[in-house]
Each structure stands twice: as structure tokens, then as C-alpha cells.
Amino acid sequence: MTTEKRRAPAGAAVLRGEITSAIRTAVMQELAEVGYGRLSIEAVARRAGVSKTAIYRRWRSKLDLVLDMVSAVAGRNIPLLDTGSLLGDLEILLHVMARALRHRLAAQIIPDLLAEAARNPQIAEKLQTALDDYQQAVGRILIGRAVERGELSPDTDRRAAVDLIVGPVYWRMAISRAPLEAAEVPRMAAAIVAALRVACLGPARDEVEV
Amino acid sequence: MTTEKRRAPAGAAVLRGEITSAIRTAVMQELAEVGYGRLSIEAVARRAGVSKTAIYRRWRSKLDLVLDMVSAVAGRNIPLLDTGSLLGDLEILLHVMARALRHRLAAQIIPDLLAEAARNPQIAEKLQTALDDYQQAVGRILIGRAVERGELSPDTDRRAAVDLIVGPVYWRMAISRAPLEAAEVPRMAAAIVAALRVACLGPARDEVEV
DNA sequence: GAACGTCGGGACGCAACCGTACCGTCGTTG
DNA sequence: CAACGACGGTACGGTTGCGTCCCGACGTTC
Numbered sequence: 001m002t003t004e005k006r007r008a009p010a011g012a013a014v015l016r017g018e019i020t021s022a023i024r025t026a027v028m029q030e031l032a033e034v035g036y037g038r039l040s041i042e043a044v045a046r047r048a049g050v051s052k053t054a055i056y057r058r059w060r061s062k063l064d065l066v067l068d069m070v071s072a073v074a075g076r077n078i079p080l081l082d083t084g085s086l087l088g089d090l091e092i093l094l095h096v097m098a099r100a101l102r103h104r105l106a107a108q109i110i111p112d113l114l115a116e117a118a119r120n121p122q123i124a125e126k127l128q129t130a131l132d133d134y135q136q137a138v139g140r141i142l143i144g145r146a147v148e149r150g151e152l153s154p155d156t157d158r159r160a161a162v163d164l165i166v167g168p169v170y171w172r173m174a175i176s177r178a179p180l181e182a183a184e185v186p187r188m189a190a191a192i193v194a195a196l197r198v199a200c201l202g203p204a205r206d207e208v209e210v
Numbered sequence: 211m212t213t214e215k216r217r218a219p220a221g222a223a224v225l226r227g228e229i230t231s232a233i234r235t236a237v238m239q240e241l242a243e244v245g246y247g248r249l250s251i252e253a254v255a256r257r258a259g260v261s262k263t264a265i266y267r268r269w270r271s272k273l274d275l276v277l278d279m280v281s282a283v284a285g286r287n288i289p290l291l292d293t294g295s296l297l298g299d300l301e302i303l304l305h306v307m308a309r310a311l312r313h314r315l316a317a318q319i320i321p322d323l324l325a326e327a328a329r330n331p332q333i334a335e336k337l338q339t340a341l342d343d344y345q346q347a348v349g350r351i352l353i354g355r356a357v358e359r360g361e362l363s364p365d366t367d368r369r370a371a372v373d374l375i376v377g378p379v380y381w382r383m384a385i386s387r388a389p390l391e392a393a394e395v396p397r398m399a400a401a402i403v404a405a406l407r408v409a410c411l412g413p414a415r416d417e418v419e420v
Numbered sequence: 421g422a423a424c425g426t427c428g429g430g431a432c433g434c435a436a437c438c439g440t441a442c443c444g445t446c447g448t449t450g
Numbered sequence: 451c452a453a454c455g456a457c458g459g460t461a462c463g464g465t466t467g468c469g470t471c472c473c474g475a476c477g478t479t480c
Contacts, residue, residue: 011477013426033329037247040467051429056469108328114385115321119243131386160394163386164401167377170385175324176341176373184370187409191374195405199397221447223456252437261459266439 015058022048023055027069032108036066036116036123067126070113074130080137086146086196090189093142094169098180101173111174135162146196156200164195225268232258233265237279242318246276246326246333277336280323284340290347296356296406300399303352304379308390311383321384345372356406366410374405 026048030039041062045052059065081092101107117124139158142165146152168188172180180188236258240249251272255262269275291302311317327334349368352375356362378398382390390398 008479009426010479011425011427012475013424013477016427019428035245035247035325035329037245041469042467052469053430053471054428057427061469108325111321111325111328115245115318115325118318118321118387119245128387135386157397159382159386159388160398160401163378163382163398164405167379167381168373169377170381171377172369172373175380176345176369177328177338178369187367188370188373191370191405191409194408195374195401198404199401218449219454219456220449221455221457222445223447223454226457229458250437251439262437262439263460264458267457271439 019048019050019054020058023050023058024069026050027065028105028109031066031069031112032105035112039066041065063120063122066113067122070123070126070130074127074133078134078137080141082145086142086149086151087189087193089142089145090165090192091185093138093165094185094189095182097166097169098173098182098185101169102179107174107177135159135166138162138165143196151193152196153200156196160199161196164199165192168192229258229260229264230268233260233268234279236260237275238315238319241276241279241322242315245322249276251275273330273332276323277332280333280336280340284337284343288344288347290351292355296352296359296361297399297403299352299355300375300402301395303348303375304395304399305392307376307379308383308392308395311379312389317384317387345369345376348372348375353406361403362406363410366406370409371406374409375402378402 023044026044027039030044030047034040034043039062041052041055044065045055048054055065059068078093078096080089083089083092101110113123113127117127136158139162143152143156143158143161147154147156169180172178233254236254237249240254240257244250244253249272251262251265254275255265258264265275269278288306290299293299293302311320323333323337327337346368349372353362353366353368353371357364357366379390382388
């Protein structure tokens with residue numbers, strides 16, 4: 001290819017960032033409103049006040065568009081503060097999750113995409129890696145620190161631990177769709193700590209005492 | 211209306227049950243495959259080997275059809291066996307939930323409809339009442355019995371308890387989509403019992419704000 | 421200030437689906 | 451055994467969305 005004579009695009013021949021971000025927010029809103037299944041490029045374009053071509057110039061298809069959004073959002077990893085105790089760490093994590101799921105958009109988009117992931121391999125892959133990263137981070141860092149401190153047994157099952165930690169918040173906010181008051185977090189955190197302590201003891205062979 | 215001369219429909223003029231049920235299973239499969247958002251009557255008809263008219267004669271619209279399916283499935287309440295101990299009751303419940311979510315159809319349809327419920331008031335209502343029934347049943351019966359036995363404090367927060375019980379299984383099977391081995395159930399049940407014990411101790415009493 | 425070249429917008433062809441109207445079929449009823 | 455009447459199937463207009471093509475507009479570069 002003799003591209004030597006070519007000069008870089010300039011002037012009006014350059015993607016306008018404002019439009020790109022207008023599309024992005026429109027996609028989020030549309031995704032929340034109708035879900036991935038019914039997401040239409042035309043609706044996105046309408047909502048963004050933009051032509052369809054503007055979208056197709058940036059992303060090859062609807063799937064590409066959504067995949068890009070997902071990786072953009074899921075890419076940023078959560079900071080897991082070290083408060084010095086498992087209980088403290090958990091409270092922070094629960095607060096962060098609750099805060100995230102309190103946003104209307106997130107609370108609608110996340111369950112929707114997770115459901116869609118069950119049937120769309122591309123979305124599943126993108127989402128699953130993000131989810132795995134998240135779970136691993138929680139498992140390794142949060143549980144790992146607790147093990148180092150001696151708060152949990154070294155042979156704690158990381159996956160089971162993640163289920164016990166993340167499950168209740170997600171169920172409460174995304175499925176049951178009941179608000180989680182900040183005041184409830186400490187209690188939930190304490191309950192989870194108790195659960196984690198028991199979970200690493202292995203199968204319930206012993207009788208439980210009051 | 212002078213319906214006196216009317217005689218009851220008979221012969222070929224009666225809905226054929228085989229076709230009705232063919233439609234029903236087709237809807238379930240289609241729902242699992244493409245989700246509610248993309249569910250199309252034509253596809254259902256094709257899959258069932260039936261005409262669209264056959265469907266429209268039975269249900270007024272796509273929404274009606276799905277609502278009917280939901281109430282049919284969600285209507286049947288789960289039997290909660292009394293094993294004599296909270297731990298035993300929990301193990302049973304977890305097994306039942308795990309068994310249900312192991313079915314491919316259920317594991318795809320349930321999250322999908324729950325996500326859809328977030329934006330469709332009609333589905334939300336049907337599903338929410340079913341969910342509430344379920345949660346109440348778990349809360350009242352399972353927790354209630356444990357309280358009677360003295361295993362849990364009388365002022366246990368039912369809602370928080372349900373979150374701790376149902377959340378982990380749901381997360382594991384429907385979101386994380388990792389298999390839950392039967393051997394893991396006892397451990398998870400034991401962990402949940404521990405969590406419930408702590409949860410009813412009340413909030414961390416130092417900070418109680420709304 | 422003219423040339424450049426991509427930009428956004430509107431229009432197009434194509435495909436899928438919705439919900440309805442009509443038509444011949446068929447089993448029961450009297 | 452004939453009449454009944456809802457049955458299932460086909461065909462149809464209308465709508466929506468996809469992805470593409472062509473056009474005039476526009477800001478930078480030389």
C-alpha cells in the first residue's frame with residue numbers, strides 16, 4: 001500500500017468525542033429500558049440525537065457496541081481496602097456493591113446482561129472473565145488477607161466463600177429489589193463472617209450447639 | 211343476549227389439548243433460547259408445529275402468554291419438609307433449589323424473566339408476588355420453625371434471613387453458573403445456619419442510622 | 421483560501437414479525 | 451345424517467429494524 005502521500009485525517013474528518021459519548025450514554029439508557037434483546041441501533045441513534053451511520057462508523061454491529069461497553073465498565077477493577085479485619089473489609093465491600101447496585105441503570109443492566117450471557121457466547125466470555133476477575137479478587141485478596149491474619153482456615157474454599165459473600169447482596173438488591181439500608185450492612189457483614197468461619201470447617205459433621 | 215338457542219361447542223370445535231401443551235413447551239424452549247425480549251409468536255408457532263392463529267386463539271398477546279406460563283409455574287408452592295432442625299431444613303431447601311436451577315431451561319428462563327420484570331410492570335407484578343410468596347414461605351416456615359425450636363432468636367429479621375439463605379445458591383448457579391455439587395450442600399447449609407445465628411443478634415449497635 | 425477527505429444525515433432494499441381476516445375442515449350434536 | 455360452529459392454516463398489510471450507499475457540510479492543513 002502506498003500510503004505515503006496520505007495525510008492524517010483532520011478537521012471535520014475526525015470522530016467527534018461528544019457524539020461518541022452521547023452514543024455511549026444512550027446505549028446505557030436504552031439497555032436499561034428495553035434490555036439487550038430489544039436493543040435497537042435506531043433507538044440508540046434517536047435517543048442520542050445522532051444518525052445511525054455515526055454509530056456504524058464506530059462499531060461494526062450491535063454486539064460490538066455492547067461488548068465494548070461491557071469491557072469498558074467491567075475493566076476497572078474494584079479497590080479492596082485493607083481495614084485490618086475481615087469484618088471491616090466485608091463491610092466496605094458490601095457498601096461498595098450496594099452503592100453500585102443502587103444506581104437504577106446498573107440494577108437493570110447487570111441482571112439483563114447476565115441473563116443474556118447465558119445464551120450469547122461472546123457476551124458470556126466478556127462478562128465471565130470480568131466476573132471471574134471480580135470473584136478472584138474478592139477470593140484472593142479478601143479471603144487471603146483473612147487467612148493471613150488467622151481469621152480463617154487456610155483451606156477455605158474460595159469459590160464457596162465468594163458465593164456466601166456476594167450472593168446475599170445481589171439477591172437483595174438485584175432480584176428481590178428491596179433497598180438495602182446502610183444500617184443493615186454491619187449486621188449482614190457479621191453474619192457473613194460467621195458463615196465463612198463455619199464454611200472452612202468442611203462438611204457439617206458436627207452437631208450444632210446453641 | 212339471547213343465547214338460549216346456543217349449544218355448547220363440540221366436536222372439532224374444541225381446543226385440542228395436545229396443541230395447547232405443544233405451544234407451552236415451545237414457549238419455554240423459545241424463552242430459554244432467545245429470551246423474553248426477542249420472543250416471537252411466529253417462532254413459537256414454528257417450533258410447536260402450529261399456526262399463529264392457534265396461539266392467538268388461546269392467548270391475547272405475547273405478554274398474556276408469558277404471564278400465563280409464569281403463574282402456572284410459580285403458582286405451585288414449594289413443600290418445606292420439617293426435618294426437626296434448622297440445618298436439616300436448610301439442606302433440603304438448598305437441594306431443592308439446586309435441583310431446580312440445574313435444569314437448563316429454568317436456569318435460563320428465571321434470570322431472564324427476573325431481569326425483564328425490572329422494566330415490565332405486568333411481569334414484575336406476577337413474578338414479585340410469586341417471589342414474595344416464596345420468600346414469605348421460607349421466612350415464615352423455615353425461620354419460624356427454627357425460632358419455635360429455640361434455634362434462632364424470635365426477633366430474627368425474616369427478610370435478611372431470606373437473603374442469606376437464597377442468595378448464595380442463586381448466585382452460584384444462576385449467575386456464576388458453576389455447578390453446585392450435592393456434597394457441597396451440607397457445608398453451605400452449615401455456613402448459613404451460622405450466619406443466621408449471628409444475623410439475629412441485631413445490628414452493630416454502635417451506629418444505627420437510616 | 422482552496423483542496424482535502426471524513427463527517428453526519430437521509431433514503432433505500434431487505435427481512436422479520438405483529439395481529440387480523442378469511443377459508444376449508446372436521447367431530448359432535450340433535 | 452345433516453347442520454353447526456369453532457377449529458387450524460394461509461395470506462395479507464403495516465410496522466420496525468438492520469446494514470449500506472450516496473450526499474452535502476465542515477474544519478483543518480498546506
